[in-house]
Amino acid sequence: MTAFRNARAPLMLAGALALPVLVHADPCKLEISGTDQMQYDKQELSVPATCKEVTLTLHHAGKLPREAMGHNWVLVNGPDLTAVANAGMGAGLANDYLAPGDKRALAHTKVVGGGETTSVTFATSTLQPGGDYKFLCTFPGHNVLMHGIFKFG
Numbered sequence: 279m280t281a282f283r284n285a286r287a288p289l290m291l292a293g294a295l296a297l298p299v300l301v302h303a304d305p306c307k308l309e310i311s312g313t314d315q316m317q318y319d320k321q322e323l324s325v326p327a328t329c330k331e332v333t334l335t336l337h338h339a340g341k342l343p344r345e346a347m348g349h350n351w352v353l354v355n356g357p358d359l360t361a362v363a364n365a366g367m368g369a370g371l372a373n374d375y376l377a378p379g380d381k382r383a384l385a386h387t388k389v390v391g392g393g394e395t396t397s398v399t400f401a402t403s404t405l406q407p408g409g410d411y412k413f414l415c416t417f418p419g420h421n422v423l424m425h426g427i428f429k430f431g
């Protein structure tokens with residue numbers, strides 16, 4: 279029993295030291311992962327209204343190539359979600375499955391495949407605190423499963 283306690287002590291100490299890093303993590307930096315099962319690992323993201331810029335990092339945790347199971351992250355006004363997805367469907371991978379010049383996409387990453395990571399930094403000056411924002415993947419057919427709520431403020 280004593281040996282057990284001693285063995286755990288260094289681990290507990292390491293945990294205590296790591297905690298302040300978590301507490302002070304930048305609330306304006308977000309991370310989300312996509313999988314080969316066509317899912318994000320989060321259904322909701324939120325940033326405080328004090329963030330002037332937000333950096334969203336998208337990681338593809340799967341193995342499939344982007345041509346088969348590519349994922350992106352697109353921020354829209356909630357009511358625009360389906361229209362942006364439909365408009366992007368025909369735009370092709372070269373356009374990251376977004377209709378060129380589609381202003382309804384408030385921010386977006388490129389499409390990544392398995393093992394790849396990408397990020398986008400965008401200003402929040404056009405967002406309204408408490409507004410109805412959603413995020414989605416515009417790879418054809420993915421938005422049905424790959425969407426979520428983006429809370430600002």
Ligand SMILES: [Cu+2]
Pocket residue numbers: 312316347348349350415416417420424
């Ligand atoms: Cu996707």
